Each structure stands twice: as C-alpha cells, then as structure tokens.
Amino acid sequence: MHPERSTSLSMLDARRRAALTLGAFALGIIGATELSEIGIVLWFALACLGLAIALITDAAGSRFGFFLAVVAIAGGLTTSQLAPEEPGSLATFLPGPDTPAKLIEIEGLILTRPETFTPKPGALAEFLPPFRQQRHTLRFSLALRHLFTERGAIPAAGTLTVWLEAPDSPLRAGDTVHLVGYARALGPPANPGRPDFRPRARDRGLIGSIAVDESMISVVPAKTKTDRLLAGLLHVRSAVQSRAADIIERAAAGDPRAGPIMRGLILGQRQSDPLDVFGSFQRVGLAHLLAVSGFHVAVAAGIALLMIRFTGDRGRIEPILVCLALGLYMLIVPMRAPMFRAAVMVLALLIGDALGRRHDRIAVLSWVAIAWLAMRPTDLFTLGFQLSFGLTAWLMVLATPRPDALPDLNEPTPGVLVMRWLKKYALTLAAMWTVATPVLIFHLGIISPLAMLASIVTVPLIVLSMWLGFMVLLLGVLIPPLAIPAASALRFTAGSAAAVVQWFDSMPLATLWLPRVSVTWTIATVLVMLWLWRRGSRRDWRVFLVLAGVLVWFGVEARVETRLPNSTGARIHMLDVGSATAILVRSGDQNLLWDCGSWSPGVGTSTITPACRSLGAPRVRTVILTHANIDHYMGILDIIKPLGVRTVITGESFNRAAAEDPEGAPAHVLNELQRLGVEHRTVSRGDTLALGPSTLRFIHPPKGFAARSENDNALVAILEPLGDSPRALFTGDIQREAIATVLENEPGLHAAVIELPHHGSARESAYEFTRIINPKVILQSTDISRLDDPRWDPVRPGRTWLVTARDGCSTVLLNRDGSLRAGVWR
Known part of the structure; x- marks a missing residue:
C-alpha cells in the first residue's frame, strides 16, 4: 500500500476511535444524569466488567468492552461531580429561594475582578419608580476560606457569588476579604424555560450567593503561603485587565x-x-x-x-x-x-x-x-x-x-480566484448556519433567516x-x-x-x-444537514424527500406541542414574577396573557417569552393589562415581537392615566402599540372575549367607573370553559371598593379557581371575598414578604393554596369532565 494512503487510513481510524470514545463518554454522562439512583460503586463495577470483556474477547468483543468501560467511567465521574452536598457543608446550611436569606460572616479570596452588573434591559425601564430602580451593584466570585460561628472560625470550602452594593470599589482579584452579608443557596428555576444552574454550579464548586453592603467588607491579610502566591498572580492579572x-x-x-x-x-x-x-x-x-x-x-x-x-x-x-x-x-x-x-x-x-x-x-x-x-x-x-x-x-x-469533488486542472486567473474565495466563504457560512440552526431552535426557540x-x-x-x-x-x-x-x-x-x-x-x-422541539428531531435534523452538505446533490430526489420529512416532523411536533388535549377545557399558568402578575391562559389552540408585569425591567425577554414557549404557547395573540400600575405591564413592549402579540386589551383607567400624563408609562405604551401596529381595545363589565372553546367574561369595572385607588380600577374577569369544566376568576389588584362593586353586581358568584386579589394583601374585604367565591384552588403571585401570612389562616382549610414565592410557576388544569388538577413547577 502507498505510504501516504496508509497514513491517511491510520489517521481516519484515529478519528473514528476518538469520535466513538467521545460518543461513549457522552452516553455515560446522559445515563448518570437520567439515572441518578445508580451509585458510583455500580458505575465502577460496570467499568471493571467492560475492561475485563475488552481483555479476554476477540476484536468485536474488545471494542464492545472498551465502549462499556468508557460509558461507565463517564457515568461514575458525572455521579461524583453531581453528588448531593455532604451534611455539614455550607451549601446545606444556606436557605433556599422560598426562605429569607441568612446573615453569615465569612472570609475568602476574591477570584475575579469586581465588575458592574448590568441587568437585562427593558423597554419600560426608565419608568420604574425611584424606590424600585436598580442600584449600583458589583459582582465577583469569592473562594471561601472560613465561616465564623459562635464557636469561632471554622474552615469552609466552595465558591460564592458576591453582590456588593457600591458604584465602585478598590477591591481587586487576589484580595482576601472579611465580610458579613445575607446569603442563600442556589435554587431550582422558578419558571419553565429557565435552565437549572445547580448541576453546573456543582461542577464548578459554586454553592450560592451573598449580598453585602460596602461597609460590611474589608481586606485582611492572606493566611497561607498558597493564598499569598495566588493573590500575587491574581493581582497581576487584575492590573493587566484594568489597564486594557x-x-x-x-x-x-x-x-x-x-x-x-x-x-x-x-x-x-x-x-x-x-x-x-x-x-x-x-x-x-x-x-x-x-x-x-x-x-x-x-x-x-x-x-x-x-x-x-x-x-x-x-x-x-x-x-x-x-x-x-x-x-x-x-x-x-x-x-x-x-x-x-x-x-x-x-x-x-x-x-x-x-x-x-x-x-x-x-x-x-x-x-x-x-x-x-x-x-x-x-x-x-x-x-x-x-x-x-x-x-x-x-x-x-x-x-x-x-x-x-473533481480537481480543476485549469490555471485560474486572479478574478477567478477572488470569485472562488467569495463562493467558498458564502458556502462555508451557509453550511455553518444550516447545521447550527436546529441546535439554536432547540435551545433558544428562534431561527434567524x-x-x-x-x-x-x-x-x-x-x-x-x-x-x-x-x-x-x-x-x-x-x-x-x-x-x-x-x-x-x-x-x-x-x-x-x-x-x-x-x-x-x-x-x-x-x-x-418557534415552538419547542424534541432532542430526537434536533439530532436527526443535524445529521440530515451534515449528509446534505457532504453527500447530497440537487439532482438526487432523496434530498428533497429527506428535507420534506424533517419539515413534516417539525410540523407534527409543533401541532402536538401547541394544542391542548380534547379532555382539557383550559390550562392556567401563573408565572413567578415576584410581587407582580403574569398569567398565561390556554384553551384549545389559543393563548392569552393576563398581565405581563414585574419589577424587573427585563422580565419580558428573560422570563415571560421563554416560559410561554416552554409551556406550548410560542404565539400569544392577546394580552390583557388589568390596570395602569407598571408591575402589571412592565414586559408588554418586549414580548410583542417574540410572542406575535396582535391585540392588547385594557380598561378605561389605563386610557385615563395615559391622557393625564402624556409623558408617563401608560401613554408611552399606547403610542408604541400604535407604532407597532398592535390593536388596542378597551373593555368594561359585560364585554366578552373568545379564547378557543372558552369565554372570558369581564365583570368589573362597569363602564364609566372611576375608583379612588387605581387598584380598584383593575379588570376582573371569569373564565368559562366549554362543557362542565370548572370556572376561574381573575381579580387583578382589586381591594375594598372594587370587591364591594363586584359582589353587588354578581350575586351568587362562585369559581373553582381564584387569583388572590392584590397578591394576597391581608385585608378583611379580601378574606370575605375569598370565602364567598369559595374556590378549591387559590393562586397567589407574590414574593416572600407575603408568603404564608398567618392572617389568611382562617381561609386556608380545605383549599389548595399555590404561592409563586414558594412553588414557582403554578399550574391548574380545568378538565371538561368537571375535575381540576393543580401542580407546581418546582
């Protein structure tokens, strides 16, 4: 055999061996992630078994044994990396997201240069009230060295993300600092569409975060030679970064x-x-x-x-x-x-x-x-x-x-060389884009034509x-x-x-x-694209058949993903947006948002859009803004394009607020809706809205109603699915005046599900209103400040009470047979 051909074959064999080993390693990681009950000992035993098979069998058996051993080694490594924290670890000591942060005193080494944290921007960020505006915050990573307790300093390990409330700081990477602040552990994602960072954090030794005031942090001398050496290296790097x-x-x-x-x-x-x-x-x-x-x-x-x-x-x-x-x-x-x-x-x-x-x-x-x-x-x-x-x-x-490919034996001219380079450049970009697109659709739900x-x-x-x-x-x-x-x-x-x-x-x-797609479709489509670029031909009918198959497959998945089963009359998802409101309502193949607010300016892009896509609602044609308080519509302008919003519905009070303050947020929203070509409708008591087979009936406020408080001007509506499905009542931020008006105009009002008025604000009128409605399920959108308020205890017995601060995104299914089912995301 020709030496060059022999070398090429050996390199090709090396490529195949490496690729198969990578595939086996990836399979082991997937297995350990999905089968968390398998312990390290069992993975070790499987690795030994695979090596034994590789040593005592023929070529085919040897390859199988090696493959099994690699899978088991990867599974064991993954299991050890993702193992739960041991008892006594600081990670188990820190509170979760549904518990107030814990005050701790620690000492550690700054690993990264403090940088200004820039939150996700939002179209309405400039309209935040001063008390809600983002303070100057610096962020850096801290390697723990000691935790101070009543018994004194004890060794501690792991990394914390430090949030320092200060516009600037002389701190630099490599400094050893002593600080006191409020810490909490990493929690699970609160809403669908958000990644779970906990496994990746365990990979990196990250155990939580701590918020610190600049008066509660000070630089102290490094205690060990290792820290002093590391501090010197980090100081040099920090100085270079600052100069650059x-x-x-x-x-x-x-x-x-x-x-x-x-x-x-x-x-x-x-x-x-x-x-x-x-x-x-x-x-x-x-x-x-x-x-x-x-x-x-x-x-x-x-x-x-x-x-x-x-x-x-x-x-x-x-x-x-x-x-x-x-x-x-x-x-x-x-x-x-x-x-x-x-x-x-x-x-x-x-x-x-x-x-x-x-x-x-x-x-x-x-x-x-x-x-x-x-x-x-x-x-x-x-x-x-x-x-x-x-x-x-x-x-x-x-x-x-x-x-x-056939070689070109002609001597190319400079012009031909330029055209070849441009063609190769364009084809390379096209090849990269087509292969990456299925992966981007899977992770981000977007395609950029x-x-x-x-x-x-x-x-x-x-x-x-x-x-x-x-x-x-x-x-x-x-x-x-x-x-x-x-x-x-x-x-x-x-x-x-x-x-x-x-x-x-x-x-x-x-x-x-686009709608969410499956892992299987993503892998299959990537393989199809690779085959088309390396083996496909425009003259080959199989190319068009395979492409058509991929598109039909996508269409079937999209249809299944975006339409509720016939047994479900409606589905309600209350997103966790803090002490604010954003509720996705689905019925048939149609969706609407009841408010889309938060005190976080970037809620539209960071929370609401990915959550809707993950919940099977990549298109939300209608958004209802209950009233003119910004915590109920902060994300509206940021979700119009991603979710394809066509109609925004408000009450009369929103229009009044816009007219009274032409420079305010309501006026800005209405102007932007007009610019973007989004229909704006105004509703009041007696109006209805079709949502698939269901009907949303507005029962407050009456036409011309103007309460003293903007909260009492909030829209109230009852969802009435087709058939025997239970009803759901959405209440916005109504308080005493609006509650009295609703009860007067709607005698005998009952619903199986209720949005707790004004985020669960403890008021006598709200307690009585909830008793009269007599719901089986209560949905409360709030932060931990109103979590498990004891003043609501007399109303709790016999009801399922879901709170976003504790449960994350909360879901209720209204079934056509008259039953309902409630569940939580966390």
Missing part, C-alpha cells in the same frame, strides 16, 4: 453603538448598552460574534501568527510563540467557560502542530472534548459546548474536499475590529499617541458592524420564534 479596560474605554470615547462592540470583542465585557446592540446581535443570530469564544481565540491566534511571520519563518517554534501570545490574551479577558474552552481547543491543536507528528485534528478535538467533559460533565447539555466543539469540527470537515446574509457582511467587520482592537491595546501601552488614529478606525468598524446588524434586525422576519 482603560485603553479600550478611552478608545470608545463614549460611542453608544461602537462601545458595546469594542468591550465585548476585546475585553469580553458586557456593560451599559442603551441602544440594545447585544439584543440586535442575538435576534439576528450573531450573538456568538460578541461573546469571547473559539472564533475570537482563532482570530487572535491568526493575528499572532501573522505578526510572527512578519519576522521570518520560525518553523516549529511558531506554534509555541502563538501559545505564548494566546496566554497574554487570556490575561486580558475574563476567564469564563467559553473563553477557557476555546483556548484549550486552540492550544491543543497548536501543541499537536509543534510536536511535528502527523495527526488528525478532529481526533485531537475529540480527545480535548473528552478531557473537558471529564472536568465539567454538565457542559455536554449547554449550547456553548455544543456549538464550540461541534462547529469547530464541522469547519475542519469542510476544509477537506467532498468525496465526489437573515443570519447568513448578515454574517457575510458582519464577520469581516468584526475580524477587522478585533485586529484594530489588539493594535489599539499594543499601541496604548507602547506608543499612546499612535493609538489615537487606530482608535478612530476601530470606532468606525465596530460602529459599522453594529449599524449593519441593527439594520437587519429592523427588517421583517429577521427573527422567527
């Missing part, structure tokens, strides 16, 4: 469009973003360009390699020099998982090149993925890991010719911005005057990239929000 941040901040010169791009690309930071540049990148499907990851590390490596080659051909030391340059880059950016993962990938490939041996890069990448998962097994289920390793491997595959076109224009601008950014950093340190023209060029390219993406974002159908 100062240079980039001066270069940004306050530009609201270019600034977020420059900070995200060069420093890996996300701070104030008044024009929502990050949001535009996310909606157009280009968020990965601003999150420091494999793409940025690869560009940084390319820049370093080009600069090295300007000095001549350095042979095998080139990869070593590039590794050193990447090490300097890693000093600048925050060492978050995507960055660290990308750096490990690139460094492994560079080391392979430096060793000078022939190797398959996909095999190397597979072994790196296995090593990463051995340290952090839960990353297997994250979008970042899947795209980082998956798309990197796919790029490597695309770099090799298709099996049926314009992402490929936007990438063609934006990627060169982003790469050029990175080049200029590194040049600005270098010149800012060595020759500051020369950094000024480079900074101007950087602002132009970064601002142009932002402008291009925001233009695409403004176009119709820039982003489509």
Whole structure:
C-alpha cells in the first residue's frame, strides 16, 4: 500500500476511535444524569466488567468492552461531580429561594475582578419608580476560606457569588476579604424555560450567593503561603485587565453603538448598552460574534501568527510563540467557560502542530472534548459546548474536499480566484448556519433567516475590529499617541458592524420564534444537514424527500406541542414574577396573557417569552393589562415581537392615566402599540372575549367607573370553559371598593379557581371575598414578604393554596369532565 494512503487510513481510524470514545463518554454522562439512583460503586463495577470483556474477547468483543468501560467511567465521574452536598457543608446550611436569606460572616479570596452588573434591559425601564430602580451593584466570585460561628472560625470550602452594593470599589482579584452579608443557596428555576444552574454550579464548586453592603467588607491579610502566591498572580492579572479596560474605554470615547462592540470583542465585557446592540446581535443570530469564544481565540491566534511571520519563518517554534501570545490574551479577558474552552481547543491543536507528528485534528478535538467533559460533565447539555466543539469540527470537515469533488486542472486567473474565495466563504457560512440552526431552535426557540446574509457582511467587520482592537491595546501601552488614529478606525468598524446588524434586525422576519422541539428531531435534523452538505446533490430526489420529512416532523411536533388535549377545557399558568402578575391562559389552540408585569425591567425577554414557549404557547395573540400600575405591564413592549402579540386589551383607567400624563408609562405604551401596529381595545363589565372553546367574561369595572385607588380600577374577569369544566376568576389588584362593586353586581358568584386579589394583601374585604367565591384552588403571585401570612389562616382549610414565592410557576388544569388538577413547577 502507498505510504501516504496508509497514513491517511491510520489517521481516519484515529478519528473514528476518538469520535466513538467521545460518543461513549457522552452516553455515560446522559445515563448518570437520567439515572441518578445508580451509585458510583455500580458505575465502577460496570467499568471493571467492560475492561475485563475488552481483555479476554476477540476484536468485536474488545471494542464492545472498551465502549462499556468508557460509558461507565463517564457515568461514575458525572455521579461524583453531581453528588448531593455532604451534611455539614455550607451549601446545606444556606436557605433556599422560598426562605429569607441568612446573615453569615465569612472570609475568602476574591477570584475575579469586581465588575458592574448590568441587568437585562427593558423597554419600560426608565419608568420604574425611584424606590424600585436598580442600584449600583458589583459582582465577583469569592473562594471561601472560613465561616465564623459562635464557636469561632471554622474552615469552609466552595465558591460564592458576591453582590456588593457600591458604584465602585478598590477591591481587586487576589484580595482576601472579611465580610458579613445575607446569603442563600442556589435554587431550582422558578419558571419553565429557565435552565437549572445547580448541576453546573456543582461542577464548578459554586454553592450560592451573598449580598453585602460596602461597609460590611474589608481586606485582611492572606493566611497561607498558597493564598499569598495566588493573590500575587491574581493581582497581576487584575492590573493587566484594568489597564486594557482603560485603553479600550478611552478608545470608545463614549460611542453608544461602537462601545458595546469594542468591550465585548476585546475585553469580553458586557456593560451599559442603551441602544440594545447585544439584543440586535442575538435576534439576528450573531450573538456568538460578541461573546469571547473559539472564533475570537482563532482570530487572535491568526493575528499572532501573522505578526510572527512578519519576522521570518520560525518553523516549529511558531506554534509555541502563538501559545505564548494566546496566554497574554487570556490575561486580558475574563476567564469564563467559553473563553477557557476555546483556548484549550486552540492550544491543543497548536501543541499537536509543534510536536511535528502527523495527526488528525478532529481526533485531537475529540480527545480535548473528552478531557473537558471529564472536568465539567454538565457542559455536554449547554449550547456553548455544543456549538464550540461541534462547529469547530464541522469547519475542519469542510476544509477537506467532498468525496465526489473533481480537481480543476485549469490555471485560474486572479478574478477567478477572488470569485472562488467569495463562493467558498458564502458556502462555508451557509453550511455553518444550516447545521447550527436546529441546535439554536432547540435551545433558544428562534431561527434567524437573515443570519447568513448578515454574517457575510458582519464577520469581516468584526475580524477587522478585533485586529484594530489588539493594535489599539499594543499601541496604548507602547506608543499612546499612535493609538489615537487606530482608535478612530476601530470606532468606525465596530460602529459599522453594529449599524449593519441593527439594520437587519429592523427588517421583517429577521427573527422567527418557534415552538419547542424534541432532542430526537434536533439530532436527526443535524445529521440530515451534515449528509446534505457532504453527500447530497440537487439532482438526487432523496434530498428533497429527506428535507420534506424533517419539515413534516417539525410540523407534527409543533401541532402536538401547541394544542391542548380534547379532555382539557383550559390550562392556567401563573408565572413567578415576584410581587407582580403574569398569567398565561390556554384553551384549545389559543393563548392569552393576563398581565405581563414585574419589577424587573427585563422580565419580558428573560422570563415571560421563554416560559410561554416552554409551556406550548410560542404565539400569544392577546394580552390583557388589568390596570395602569407598571408591575402589571412592565414586559408588554418586549414580548410583542417574540410572542406575535396582535391585540392588547385594557380598561378605561389605563386610557385615563395615559391622557393625564402624556409623558408617563401608560401613554408611552399606547403610542408604541400604535407604532407597532398592535390593536388596542378597551373593555368594561359585560364585554366578552373568545379564547378557543372558552369565554372570558369581564365583570368589573362597569363602564364609566372611576375608583379612588387605581387598584380598584383593575379588570376582573371569569373564565368559562366549554362543557362542565370548572370556572376561574381573575381579580387583578382589586381591594375594598372594587370587591364591594363586584359582589353587588354578581350575586351568587362562585369559581373553582381564584387569583388572590392584590397578591394576597391581608385585608378583611379580601378574606370575605375569598370565602364567598369559595374556590378549591387559590393562586397567589407574590414574593416572600407575603408568603404564608398567618392572617389568611382562617381561609386556608380545605383549599389548595399555590404561592409563586414558594412553588414557582403554578399550574391548574380545568378538565371538561368537571375535575381540576393543580401542580407546581418546582
């Protein structure tokens, strides 16, 4: 056999072995996650069994035994990583989300540079009342060293996220600090559509968070030689990061469009973003360009390699020099998982090149993925890991010719070479987009039809911005005057990239929000796309058949996901939005939101939209805003596009509030609804709304009603599903005056389910109203301040009482046979 062909076959075998081993390792992680009752001992026994089979059987049996051993080893590692905290651990000592935070005194080492926390922006954030506005908060990670108790200091381990109420602080990474604050453990997600961070936190040793006032934290001397050494290293890194941040901040010169791009690309930071540049990148499907990851590390490596080659051909030391340059880059950016993962990938490939041996890069990448998962097994289920390793491997595959490709023997002209490069560039982006799209649909529920076109224009601008950014950093340190023209060029390219993406974002159908899809559909569709790009042909009828099959499959899943079964008259989901209200009501194949509020400005994008999608309601055509208090409509403008809202219904009081204050939030909402082409309807007592086979009948306020309190102007409606299904009463924030009016106008009013008036505010009129309605299930949307208020105790017996502060998202099914079923998300 020809030596080159023999080498190619051996490299192909190495690729297959590495890929199969990675598959077995992933299978073990999935098994340990789904079968948590299997202990480490059993996994160890299975690993021993697999190794024994591999040693005593023939080739086929040996491969099976090795596969079984890898699965068991991965399962054992995952089980050990995700094992519950041992008794006595600080994690078991801290309270959960439904309990007030605990005051503790601790000492620890600051691991990360304190950074300003920027909450998710919202369209109505500027209208928050002063007492609810976001305070200046710094965030950093703290490695615990001691916990102070009545018996004195005791050793403690683990990491806490510290929230420091201060606009700025002299604290830096590497400082040992003593602090007193209110801590709590990580809790489960409160709403559907939100990831459960607890397994990933256990991977990283993160046990909870603590809120601290700046007067309750002080720097103390490090106690051990290890901490003193680590402090020195962290101080150096913090100083480098601060210097780089100062240079980039001066270069940004306050530009609201270019600034977020420059900070995200060069420093890996996300701070104030008044024009929502990050949001535009996310909606157009280009968020990965601003999150420091494999793409940025690869560009940084390319820049370093080009600069090295300007000095001549350095042979095998080139990869070593590039590794050193990447090490300097890693000093600048925050060492978050995507960055660290990308750096490990690139460094492994560079080391392979430096060793000078022939190797398959996909095999190397597979072994790196296995090593990463051995340290952090839960990353297997994250979008970042899947795209980082998956798309990197796919790029490597695309770099090799298709099996049926024919060589071009003609001498190409420069024009032909340019056209070939442009064609290859466009096809590569298309191949990446089509393979990544099913994964993005699964994780995010969005598809960006314009992402490929936007990438063609934006990627060169982003790469050029990175080049200029590194040049600005270098010149800012060595020759500051020369950094000024480079900074101007950087602002132009970064601002142009932002402008291009925001233009695409403004176009119709820039982003489509889709129903939830299954893991099976996602994997099958990715495999289909891989097959189409490597083996498919436009002349092959099987291509169109397979594509049609994938689309039909998606349609069937979407239909099943978005329509309630015939046995269910209606389904009610009260989301956990704190002391505010957001209730999703579903009947048949139609959905509506009864309020969409919170005191958190970003509730529309961070909570309501993903929850609706996860609950089978990717389209919510109607939203009802009960009254003009902002905690009942904070998210309205942020959910219109994602949820496809067509109609917003309010009472007369909302219109009055808008007329009385043309600069206020209600007026702003009505103006924006008109601009966006959303229908606005006003209802009062006696009006009805069809919701699938159900009817929502408004029973308050009467036309022309104007209460002294805005709460008493809130809409009240009763949901009447078809058939014998129980009824549900939605009450908004009504209090004494409205309650008296409702009872007077609706004698004999009863319902099986009630939204507790005004979040469960303890008032005599509310107690009596609830007794008269006599519900079987009570839904209370509140924070822990009203949880289990003893003044409501006489009303509790014989009823199911669901509280979002304790139970998270609460659900009630109104069945057509007259029964109902209540459940909770947590």
